[in-house]
Amino acid sequence: MYGAQHLHEFGGLPAVDFQHTTDGAAQPAADTVAWRVSVDPYGKDEGRDRPWEDEFNNFLDTVDPAGVRALIIGQWGEAYEEDSSVPIGLVLAAADRLTSLEAVFVGDLEAEQAEITWIEQSDVTALLAAFPALAEFGVRGGTDLVFPPIRHERLRSLTIQAGGLPVQVVRGVLDSELPALERLDLWLGVSAYGGDTEVADLAPLLSGTRFPRLSHLGLRNSEVQNEIAAAVASAPVVARLTTLDLSNGTLGDEGAAALLEGQPLTHLDVLDLHHHFLTEAMEERVRTALEPHGVRVDLSERSKPWDDRGAEGRYTAVSE
Missing domain, CATH: 3.80.10.10 (Ribonuclease Inhibitor)
Structure with a gap:
């Protein structure tokens, strides 16, 4: 896709x-x-x-x-x-x-x-x-x-879109000195097309010790979106975000439940989960937990697995 x-x-x-x-x-x-x-x-x-x-x-x-x-x-x-x-x-x-x-x-x-x-x-x-x-x-x-590590004083927004993002690129980004960075969007992709980043590789970012001005974080288009959601649920970086984007991946009820059971997300302006595999019941749980607090939740593009394999039939929005 x-x-x-x-x-x-x-x-x-x-x-x-x-x-x-x-x-x-x-x-x-x-x-x-x-x-x-x-x-x-x-x-x-x-x-x-x-x-x-x-x-x-x-x-x-x-x-x-x-x-x-x-x-x-x-x-x-x-x-x-x-x-x-x-x-x-x-x-x-x-x-x-x-x-x-x-x-x-x-x-x-x-x-x-x-x-x-x-x-x-x-x-x-x-x-x-x-x-x-x-x-x-x-x-x-x-x-x-x-993308080797680099220092740039004025960069405020960095986006890398991929069907499979090599872990060396992710490490290069996270090792960079970007003191002005406010927005980071990474499309992590799938292993079949070179997306070999694991959740552990995101630890420096999720710890909140990188990019002191970050307010928008997108970890998108991943085949391990549930695992990312679980890690984000307790990640210190979330407390200073206004926008969290976990869209375009294979997010299911298990990942959404981890988000709801983790740290409060009611301070967010936007939680973007579009292109997901949540059930209607879980969609309602997410909305009920966040929308009364003014969080704009994007749950559009509910998707169905390709076949009857359940979670194994889920797919990212962008691969090849």
Whole structure:
């Protein structure tokens, strides 16, 4: 299954595809949108079958790069053959021109372009090192993704979306020094596609000793969502969260019960459990426990196992 779609907004700005034109058509002001630069290696979109380097150079020549606040790297070629080091290298080479950049997303591809596990990533932290003013950073695709520990003073939001997130990436994130980080979203995925993170690997995060300003935590899209829920139920980090997101995974009644039987969650603004395997009775228990306290609970997308194997038939929203 695949639940990742093109970004509609990023960095607080509406996402717009850069369109190279030769007729002088007006473009939005550089600082008013999040610019998605993409190509079509299959030639389906007329005029979009050029190399990503050419399209990016057209972008820099057409839009005032000094005004660009948000950049989305879309399809850069056949993403299952050519990794993200190519577009990343080109963005790095233009760092002295992209002087206002505050938000970067790498790999905004939908399934018809490449399944999420087909997206070949690389060491994305070079972008963080080159742009010290970044406040928001996102990545889609876990294959060959490299994220060594890094220090960044201003990053407030980090999202990594994967059908299977390698534990070395998780460890790199959790070993990073990110004193301004407020939002962390990790799509952990499934073991069949490289998602080998275990609950024990999340201990530094759940202890509350990392990321002192964290207020939004997403541990999503996991095949061990019940075990994560049980660990979160007693995790010190939860006391300072306003949003807890355990959506898109295999959460069932056992995980939801662990949440309700653990520390109070009534201080949360939002508890997001959408795409779950809870029974109606457990849904009602969760709502009754939290909604009277003003917690917005998302229990949409109740799912059913693929077959009669019960818990073994559960699935994440995003895998391949």
